[in-house]
Amino acid sequence: MFPEEPGSASRRFFYSSIFWLLVPGLFGLILAAFLYVPTIYDSLPLWLKPYLSFGRLRPAHVNLAIFGWLSQAYVGAILFIVPRLTRAKLYSERLAHVNWWLWNLMVLGAMITLPLGLTQGREYAELIWPLDLLLVLNFVLLGINIWGTVLRRTEPKIYISVWNFMVSVIIFIPVYAVGNKIWDPSGAFTGMTDNIVNYFYVHNLFNSWFTTAGVGLALYLLPKLSDKPLYSHRLALWGLWSVWTGQHHQLYSPAPDWLEYLTVVFSILAAVPTIAFTVNFFKTIEGRWHRAADDVALRFLATGAIFWALTCVQGVAQSFRNFSMAVHFTNWVVGHSHLAFVADYSFWAFGLIYYIVPQLVNRPLYSKKLMEWHYWLTVGGMTVFMVALWIAGLIQAQNWATNSVPFIVTVRAMQPYFLLRLLGGLAAGAGILCFAYNIWMTVRQPVAAPAVARPQTVVVSGD
Amino acid sequence: MKQNLAYLVSVSMISLLLGIIVTIVIPAQDPVTPSPLARPYTEIELKGREIYKREGCHYCHTQQVRAPEANRSMIHQKGDIGPESVPGDYYYQSPVFWGTQRQGPDLAHVASRKGIGDNVAWHMAHFKSPRGMMPGSVMPSYNYLSEDELEALTAYMLTLK
Numbered sequence: 001m002f003p004e005e006p007g008s009a010s011r012r013f014f015y016s017s018i019f020w021l022l023v024p025g026l027f028g029l030i031l032a033a034f035l036y037v038p039t040i041y042d043s044l045p046l047w048l049k050p051y052l053s054f055g056r057l058r059p060a061h062v063n064l065a066i067f068g069w070l071s072q073a074y075v076g077a078i079l080f081i082v083p084r085l086t087r088a089k090l091y092s093e094r095l096a097h098v099n100w101w102l103w104n105l106m107v108l109g110a111m112i113t114l115p116l117g118l119t120q121g122r123e124y125a126e127l128i129w130p131l132d133l134l135l136v137l138n139f140v141l142l143g144i145n146i147w148g149t150v151l152r153r154t155e156p157k158i159y160i161s162v163w164n165f166m167v168s169v170i171i172f173i174p175v176y177a178v179g180n181k182i183w184d185p186s187g188a189f190t191g192m193t194d195n196i197v198n199y200f201y202v203h204n205l206f207n208s209w210f211t212t213a214g215v216g217l218a219l220y221l222l223p224k225l226s227d228k229p230l231y232s233h234r235l236a237l238w239g240l241w242s243v244w245t246g247q248h249h250q251l252y253s254p255a256p257d258w259l260e261y262l263t264v265v266f267s268i269l270a271a272v273p274t275i276a277f278t279v280n281f282f283k284t285i286e287g288r289w290h291r292a293a294d295d296v297a298l299r300f301l302a303t304g305a306i307f308w309a310l311t312c313v314q315g316v317a318q319s320f321r322n323f324s325m326a327v328h329f330t331n332w333v334v335g336h337s338h339l340a341f342v343a344d345y346s347f348w349a350f351g352l353i354y355y356i357v358p359q360l361v362n363r364p365l366y367s368k369k370l371m372e373w374h375y376w377l378t379v380g381g382m383t384v385f386m387v388a389l390w391i392a393g394l395i396q397a398q399n400w401a402t403n404s405v406p407f408i409v410t411v412r413a414m415q416p417y418f419l420l421r422l423l424g425g426l427a428a429g430a431g432i433l434c435f436a437y438n439i440w441m442t443v444r445q446p447v448a449a450p451a452v453a454r455p456q457t458v459v460v461s462g463d
Numbered sequence: 464m465k466q467n468l469a470y471l472v473s474v475s476m477i478s479l480l481l482g483i484i485v486t487i488v489i490p491a492q493d494p495v496t497p498s499p500l501a502r503p504y505t506e507i508e509l510k511g512r513e514i515y516k517r518e519g520c521h522y523c524h525t526q527q528v529r530a531p532e533a534n535r536s537m538i539h540q541k542g543d544i545g546p547e548s549v550p551g552d553y554y555y556q557s558p559v560f561w562g563t564q565r566q567g568p569d570l571a572h573v574a575s576r577k578g579i580g581d582n583v584a585w586h587m588a589h590f591k592s593p594r595g596m597m598p599g600s601v602m603p604s605y606n607y608l609s610e611d612e613l614e615a616l617t618a619y620m621l622t623l624k
Contacts, residue, residue, distance in 0.1 A: 035566070038594065038601045049607040055519020121516035121558045150468075158467075166468075167475050174479060178487070188558035192550040193491045195561045200487055244482045252529035253561065254550045259490050325531055329565040396565075403535045407568045412599040 002097040006089065009096030011360045013076030014353055015443075016104055018436050020068030021346075023111065025429050027061040032425050036418040051115040059126040060114035065341065066124075066205070067135065068107040073349035074213055075103070075142060078165050080356050081220050082146055085162050087155040091148025099141040106134040120180070120187035122194070124202045129185040136177055143169035160233055164216030171208040175201060192254055196247060203246035206340065214345050215277055218301060221351055222284050225298040226291060231283035245270060248319035251328065260321070267319035274312040281305045296371040297354040303379055304347030311340045326401060331414065332393025335386045342428070343382050350374070350435065357439055366441035374434040381427030384420055392417035498551030500572075500624050511619025514612055515560065518605065525562035526571040526623065538568045539579060545572025567602055574621045586617040 034041045034054055044052060051057075083090045090096060109131045113119070119126040127135065146165050150158065179201020181187050188194050223230050247255055247263040285292075285302060292299040314336050317323050327333065358365050365371065392414055399410040504512060515521070526548075533547040548571055553559045573580040580586075585596065590613050593602035605613065 034603065035601050038603065041603050042594075046607055049603075053518060053605075053607075054603050055522050056517075058519060058522045117517035117519075119516065119519070121519075121521065121560070123522075123563060163471065167471060170472060171475050171479055178483060186557065190555075190557040191495060191553045191559065193487070194553075194557060194559045196490055197487055198558075200483075244486055247486060249563070250527075250561065252531065253527060254548045254552070256490055256493060259486060263486070325529065329525055329563065333563060400532070400535075400537060403532075403537055407538045408597055408599050411566070411601060414601075 001101070002094045004093050006083070006093060007080065007360050009090075009093055009100055010076045010079040011357070012097070012100045013072050013079065013103075014357055014360070014439075016100070016107075017069050017072035017076060017349070018353070018439055020064055020072060020107055021432060022436060024061045024064035024069065025432055027057050027064070029422070029425050029429055031057055031061060032418065032422040036415065036422050050117065056115050056117055056119075059119060059123075060111065062124065063110045063114060063126060064107060066210075067110065070210065070341065070345055070349060072103060072107075073346075073353065074210075074217065075099070077217050077220075077349070077352045077356060078142070078146065078213065080360065081217070082149050082162060082165060085155065085159045085220070086150055086153030088149050088153045091145045091152065095141060096145055099138060099145070102134060102141070103138050106131055106138060109134070122180075122188060122198045124205060125180050125187065125198060127180075129182075129187060132176075132180045132182055132187065136173060136182060139169055139173050139176070143173065159220075160230070161216035161220040164212050164219075168209055168212040168216070171212070172204070175204040175208050179204070195250060195253070196255055196259070199249040200246035203249060207245075210340075210345050214348055217352055218281070218305065218348050221297070221301055221348070221355060222281060225295060225301060225351075225355065226285050226288040228284055228288055231280050245319070248324075251319070251321045251324040264319050264321065267316055271312065271316050274309070274316075278305070278309045278312075296368070296375050297351040299375060300347045300351035300354070303375075304344040304351065307339055307343035307347065311336070311344055314339065326397040327393050330393035330396040330400075331389045331417065332397070335389030335393060338382065338389075339386055343379075343386065347379075350378075353435075353439065358442060361443050362447055363442055363445045366438050366445060370434045370438040374431045374438065377431030377434065378428045379431075381424045381429070381431060383424070385424030385428065388417045388420035388424060392421075493550070495550045495554060497554035498549050500552050501554040502622075503555050504622065505618075507615050507618045508622050509619075510612075511615035511617065512556075514608070514616045515619055516558070518608075520570075521560035521562045523562075523564055523566035523602070524560075524568065524570045525565055526559070526569065527561040528569060528571050538576065540576060543572075543576050544569055545575055567600070570620070570623055573623045575624050580623075581621065583617055583621070586620050587613055590616065 030052065031054060041049070041052065041054070079090060079096055106127075110127055113128055113131065114126060118128050120128060146162075146169055150162060150166060176182070179197055181189060181197070189197050219230060244266040245263045247253075247259050248267045251260050251264075253260075282305070289302075292302050318327065318333075318336065354365065354371065395413060395417075396410055399405060399413065528544055528546065528548045530547045532544060534542045535544050536542055537544040552571070575581065578585075589596040590605040590608065592604055592606070593600040594604075605616075608616070
């Protein structure tokens with residue numbers, strides 16, 4: 001249950017992350033299909049309907065994607081990277097395995113409770129109280145392993161990625177605890193404060209965990225794959241002032257105006273570390289772009305960085321009150337959140353898995369062709385998906401602003417875009433199946449299989 | 464290096480703490496009194512509100528009218544999105560259902576829409592068959608809820624004046 005072998009916990013986190021990618025992916029496709037053809041849902045048997053109801057399946061889709069897939073892929077990569085960058089053994093491989101069991105218990109709990117309608121009813125903070133506690137415990141265990149390893153390091157210099165992981169866990173734990181009102185089983189505040197706290201948490205879930213740790217992961221992988229040192233080590237720590245910007249998700253809301261203006265100022269300030277990262281990334285990869293033609297892992301990383309820059313441009317634009325007034329509540333926002341979660345953080349995670357898993361299992365990757373299919377299907381599909389939703393959002397925004405047609409007309413107008421989103425999602429899902437199958441076959445191969453054993457496929461080196 | 468680690472921890476924590484104080488604690492000090500639209504919920508309304516939460520209605524319906532759109536004729540009738548939402552509207556609510564998406568219309572003032580939103584029979588029929596009442600709607604049908612549950616949910620809808 002708790003092996004001591006170095007890298008074994010990292011490996012398990014990667015495997016379970018891929019499993020938990022498939023489940024919310026399927027839920028997403030079901031949701032997209034329901035929006036395009038609502039009569040599919042009507043024709044389901046009555047006993048099944050509660051568990052597949054849109055309002056229950058949507059939080060299951062979101063929570064499993066962020067805590068089941070993406071977070072576990074991050075943890076797998078962090079457990080692999082930190083010992084290497086600090087030149088020390090992981091503080092405790094056993095603890096990491098305990099962490100893995102508890103993490104999957106939490107995700108399984110989410111998978112069961114959310115379709116049952118057991119929810120705290122706050123977006124991104126739906127998990128019920130016992131699962132909240134388990135989540136905090138999981139991040140504490142992860143933090144002990146990161147900090148414990150750093151404190152025992154033999155490499156005196158701490159690389160930027162490790163700084164990011166260290167900051168990320170210590171900020172995210174209190175953010176989650178406050179945002180989910182961890183001391184109260186109901187998990188909710190009363191009145192306006194409830195929403196202010198909710199969006200303080202939502203924004204910092206992105207910033208202090210997915211972005212701060214994600215930037216750390218990207219800055220580890222980039223010099224490795226482009227075989228070039230990082231352009232600059234003096235990178236601003238993203239997480240620190242973005243702590244202040246949560247309320248920009250709710251502009252023109254009943255919250256005080258001064259708070260909205262304050263968060264807008266800090267959102268604009270957040271463009272500084274964004275630009276720093278973007279410049280750093282593209283200056284490092286400069287002169288190495290040809291490698292992305294052959295190396296799918298690097299291509300995913302670079303594509304993710306381009307989409308990340310776009311996420312930040314959109315993010316700053318959306319924090320202006322007049323632009324927010326137009327696109328907030330529309331499908332634009334759904335496009336934006338998939339841009340962040342899928343087209344950048346998940347793309348980075350794909351790159352990391354392609355780079356790390358073959359090393360962990362000491363086998364070459366099964367198929368380069370499948371990797372190419374994964375890249376083109378998923379990138380192509382997500383691009384169609386997101387562009388369709390952005391267009392849909394702008395049309396909704398215009399329809400609502402001119403206020404000349406009844407609301408139901410603006411709902412019917414979404415149909416072609418819902419179809420495009422569904423088709424894009426299907427393509428992206430097909431790509432993800434190629435990815436999961438490829439990793440499955442990689443792991444199932446005999447150790448260090450000779451290339452001649454598979455004459456029909458091109459075997460690529462794992463390193 | 465130990466000093467650097469201590470510096471890192473303290474700067475992160477101070478930044479976080481200031482963020483919490485300025486963006487959460489200080490706004491929470493603003494005195495809020497219930498608006499004329501807010502009143503304590505009855506037992507059945509509270510039950511309906513729990514069903515609203517359980518079924519995730521807030522993922523597609525906001526309860527938040529922003530100043531620039533206040534009193535627009537956005538839903539079916541003239542001016543029917545209703546007045547701008549104010550903090551006092553949410554005085555008795557936990558959690559609040561401000562929402563972030565309008566796959567369906569805003570419901571902050573649904574019970575003020577004459578003949579539709581204030582009509583018990585319309586709500587009951589609409590929950591069971593959304594497309595029967597509103598062709599082109601993408602809302603799931605809630606025919607799996609019991610009559611009691613639908614009545615409670617309707618009672619809650621009628622509090623959204």
